[in-house]
Amino acid sequence: MDFGFSEQQRDVQNLARQILGDNVSPESLAQYDGYKADRFDKALWDKLAEAGLLGLAVAEEYGGMGFGFFELALLIEEAGRSIAPVPLSAHLVSAALPIQQFGSAAQKQRYLPGVASGQIMLSAALTEPYNEDPAQPILTTATADGTGLRISGDKTAVPFAHLADRIVLSAKMGDGVVVVLLDPKAAGLSMTPMQVTTYEPQFALSLDNVSIAAEDILASADRGREVMQWLTERTSVALCAHQLGASDKAMRMTASYTAERKQFGVLISTFQAVGHRAANCFIDVECLRLNTYQAVSRLDGGLDASNEVQIAKIWAGDVGHRVSYAAQHLHGGTGIDRDYPLWRYCTWLRYNEISLGSSAKNLASLGKRIAAGEAFCR
Amino acid sequence: MKVEFTAAQDALRKELRSYFEQLMTPELSAECDEAMGEGGGPLWREALRQMGKDGWIGVGWPKELGGRGMSPIEQFIFVEEVMRAGYPFPFLTTESVGPQLAEFGNESQKRDIVPKILAGECLIAIGYSEPGAGTDLASLKTSAVKDGDEWVINGQKMWTSLAHFCDYVWLACRTDPDAAKPHKGISMFMVPTSDPGWSCSPVVTLGGVRTNATFYDNIRVPADAMVGELNGGWKLITSQLNRERLSLVNFGPTAEMFNNVVRWAQQMEMPAGGKLIDEPWVQINLAKVRAGVEALKLVCYKQAWAMSEGTLEMADASAAKVYGSEFFIEVYRLLGEIIGQASLINRKTEGANAMASRIERLYRTASIITFGGGTNEIQRDIISAAGLWMPRATR
Numbered sequence: 096m097d098f099g100f101s102e103q104q105r106d107v108q109n110l111a112r113q114i115l116g117d118n119v120s121p122e123s124l125a126q127y128d129g130y131k132a133d134r135f136d137k138a139l140w141d142k143l144a145e146a147g148l149l150g151l152a153v154a155e156e157y158g159g160m161g162f163g164f165f166e167l168a169l170l171i172e173e174a175g176r177s178i179a180p181v182p183l184s185a186h187l188v189s190a191a192l193p194i195q196q197f198g199s200a201a202q203k204q205r206y207l208p209g210v211a212s213g214q215i216m217l218s219a220a221l222t223e224p225y226n227e228d229p230a231q232p233i234l235t236t237a238t239a240d241g242t243g244l245r246i247s248g249d250k251t252a253v254p255f256a257h258l259a260d261r262i263v264l265s266a267k268m269g270d271g272v273v274v275v276l277l278d279p280k281a282a283g284l285s286m287t288p289m290q291v292t293t294y295e296p297q298f299a300l301s302l303d304n305v306s307i308a309a310e311d312i313l314a315s316a317d318r319g320r321e322v323m324q325w326l327t328e329r330t331s332v333a334l335c336a337h338q339l340g341a342s343d344k345a346m347r348m349t350a351s352y353t354a355e356r357k358q359f360g361v362l363i364s365t366f367q368a369v370g371h372r373a374a375n376c377f378i379d380v381e382c383l384r385l386n387t388y389q390a391v392s393r394l395d396g397g398l399d400a401s402n403e404v405q406i407a408k409i410w411a412g413d414v415g416h417r418v419s420y421a422a423q424h425l426h427g428g429t430g431i432d433r434d435y436p437l438w439r440y441c442t443w444l445r446y447n448e449i450s451l452g453s454s455a456k457n458l459a460s461l462g463k464r465i466a467a468g469e470a471f472c473r
Numbered sequence: 474m475k476v477e478f479t480a481a482q483d484a485l486r487k488e489l490r491s492y493f494e495q496l497m498t499p500e501l502s503a504e505c506d507e508a509m510g511e512g513g514g515p516l517w518r519e520a521l522r523q524m525g526k527d528g529w530i531g532v533g534w535p536k537e538l539g540g541r542g543m544s545p546i547e548q549f550i551f552v553e554e555v556m557r558a559g560y561p562f563p564f565l566t567t568e569s570v571g572p573q574l575a576e577f578g579n580e581s582q583k584r585d586i587v588p589k590i591l592a593g594e595c596l597i598a599i600g601y602s603e604p605g606a607g608t609d610l611a612s613l614k615t616s617a618v619k620d621g622d623e624w625v626i627n628g629q630k631m632w633t634s635l636a637h638f639c640d641y642v643w644l645a646c647r648t649d650p651d652a653a654k655p656h657k658g659i660s661m662f663m664v665p666t667s668d669p670g671w672s673c674s675p676v677v678t679l680g681g682v683r684t685n686a687t688f689y690d691n692i693r694v695p696a697d698a699m700v701g702e703l704n705g706g707w708k709l710i711t712s713q714l715n716r717e718r719l720s721l722v723n724f725g726p727t728a729e730m731f732n733n734v735v736r737w738a739q740q741m742e743m744p745a746g747g748k749l750i751d752e753p754w755v756q757i758n759l760a761k762v763r764a765g766v767e768a769l770k771l772v773c774y775k776q777a778w779a780m781s782e783g784t785l786e787m788a789d790a791s792a793a794k795v796y797g798s799e800f801f802i803e804v805y806r807l808l809g810e811i812i813g814q815a816s817l818i819n820r821k822t823e824g825a826n827a828m829a830s831r832i833e834r835l836y837r838t839a840s841i842i843t844f845g846g847g848t849n850e851i852q853r854d855i856i857s858a859a860g861l862w863m864p865r866a867t868r
């Protein structure tokens with residue numbers, strides 16, 4: 096049991112915090128509010144690439160730093176702290192990691208150097224309308240076509256589909272699942288912008304007999320489900336890490352506010368009810384932090400983390416919700432004033448709570464594992 | 474960061490688990506049950522001495538002090554396993570007062586008392602609270618007055634747990650009634666319960682747990698019965714409470730209880746067919762407990778790790794105490810709901826299910842540590858001030 100950061104981890108944390116802190120501000124985020132502009136900061140993206148942060152978990156032979164999932168999760172936590180307008184989870188966790196883990200030599204050579212340099216942007220289509228299990232596509236189906244595939248169907252809420260060079264996408268094929276690297280410019284693919292609560296650009300994809308070349312197949316029907324489970328587990332944990340950064344920031348913003356705002360002639364922080372609601376957030380965030388780090392640590396170390404990932408996601412959902420409402424409440428009207436920075440955090444806390452399974456859903460699923468004797472306390 | 478146990482830690486846990494399987498004979502278990510989870514009986518004492526002989530009590534203590542030189546993490550694993558085995562371990566003595574004496578005690582205390590603690594031969598009760606001094610502990614009135622080379626102690630303490638079978642009371646006394654601030658006039662003493670001026674009368678609580686009112690009538694102790702500096706007791710009290718807080722929220726017994734309820738629900742036949750554990754609401758209750766226990770485990774081990782690094786933060790220790798104490802109440806409720814009627818049946822009923830009746834009892838004891846060990850309101854004050862830098866009202 097070692098809860099300390101290594102020097103390398105501290106460096107990543109500090110570098111990320113510095114770059115994101117210097118480049119993301121309420122003013123810079125305001126330009127995207129209400130879909131006034133695409134919520135993507137290209138200059139920031141380039142700075143992250145330049146600093147090597149996009150290549151953190153990319154192997155050195157492909158131009159990355161060759162660090163592990165832990166360092167990557169720390170970067171995403173910082174992205175949550177600043178709610179940075181860049182698609183780090185989709186690009187790095189849902190897409191680049193499985194390519195590195197399961198891709199052919201040619202696929203790795205083709206995509207990973209660009210992932211690290213920021214010249215290629217990747218995304219992932221994880222869910223379908225009303226089907227949120229990425230490993231069980233129903234609406235999207237594939238059939239063989241020579242050495243390649245033909246895919247038809249629907250995906251929803253695909254981040255940055257319009258800017259991505261490839262989108263990781265799963266389709267049902269017979270009894271199995273295939274995973275492909277979809278070219279967003281492919282014939283037969285149409286995308287419709289969606290207005291998601293965070294203002295992140297997301298799209299509904301509709302595929303009509305889209306042709307996929309053999310070289311763009313990431314996993315064949317017998318392996319696809321495993322690949323999707325693998326990347327879903329990691330993406331869930333990335334949501335937890337993002338939630339951790341965002342809720343920690345919302346909590347600290349609130350604490351600072353109560354230490355400046357006066358009512359009845361005194362700082363509102365001196366009212367015990369105010370202090371205690373903030374203290375509850377502190378405890379909550381600590382529980383989220385430790386459960387998230389545990390899940391990250393186990394995945395990083397190649398250990399089974401099925402229970403730990405679900406538990407972390409349960410905490411992420413509950414804590415995000417509770418911190419969001421405590422933060423709003425303790426600010427009074429200011430908390431929801433769009434001229435004050437808190438409200439944007441609230442939308443992300445909600446997004447991370449629900450995406451890839453809410454607390455209720457994960458509790459139910461953990462409950463099934465417990466019933467099956469798969470989740471005893473050690 | 475590596476949030477997993479090392480192979481050596483896993484091995485230690487395994488070793489301890491089989492050790493306690495041997496140690497916890499049915500007779501000892503029965504005696505402990507009789508004592509409402511407090512201990513104090515002859516078999517209980519014998520087992521404690523055995524643990525001392527086998528070098529377990531001080532497993533995480535430095536070798537110079539008679540320990541085995543492992544870290545606070547190993548110490549925590551030991552305490553977790555001993556509690557998990559259902560042995561009422563006197564952690565106040567071994568985990569909180571003991572280390573205080575080792576750190577701040579004078580030569581005779583280090584020579585005479587500390588080794589006995591590690592040998593399982595010395596038990597110490599904590600004498601802070603008084604009828605008029607609870608959360609506002611600094612208002613305590615029990616006095617110690619210097620008379621030649623001795624101190625003369627007079628007063629009454631309240632809720633002095635375990636005192637009826639302890640050798641000493643770690644006693645907070647007022648030594649300067651005129652101190653500018655009340656907490657600056659308090660000193661700590663080791664007072665032997667064998668003194669004729671010492672007496673106690675039982676106070677029985679909702680959970681069946683016995684505690685005591687203790688009385689101090691012209692007790693004379695030598696100068697070296699004082700621990701630390703004259704009027705420097707407050708620092709000792711607060712750091713003892715910091716240590717106590719961590720032992721209060723040990724998660725071993727909860728983990729064990731969760732596992733037992735799961736196994737039980739897997740067996741229970743439903744009247745209309747199927748097993749109890751197939752019920753969705755049962756699974757949800759279990760999942761809530763499971764997710765909470767995981768957090769408790771991590772919170773506890775982070776503290777143990779921080780102690781070995783010397784980086785324990787006040788806000789984190791308070792957070793652990795608040796979280797753990799309030800979570801226990803939830804656990805007993807959620808698991809009790811699953812067990813149903815049987816969780817209302819006292820273990821003395823013929824045919825009572827031991828696991829269910831344990832919950833019957835624990836549900837009655839769970840409030841103690843939300844206000845004891847430093848009430849949760851004060852812990853939340855500490856968290857908002859020390860953890861979130863929120864200015865707080867002056868008291």
Ligand SMILES: Cc1cc2nc3c(=O)[nH]c(=O)nc-3n(C[C@H](O)[C@H](O)[C@H](O)COP(=O)(O)OP(=O)(O)OC[C@H]3O[C@@H](n4cnc5c(N)ncnc54)[C@H](O)[C@@H]3O)c2cc1C
Nearest residue numbers: 599600601602607608632633634684841844845846848850
């Ligand atoms: C079974 C048992 C065992 C115990 N063992 C010991 C022992 O071994 N040694 C020992 O010294 N003591 C012991 N105690 C005493 C325990 O530490 C006290 O009960 C505790 O300190 C609270 O004091 P009190 O009971 O006087 O409650 P009070 O201090 O009167 O508190 C009553 C309520 O008021 C709240 N309150 C008080 N002050 C504030 C404030 N500033 N802000 C907000 N809320 C506040 C409290 O949180 C609580 O909810 C034991 C108690 C019990 C029941």
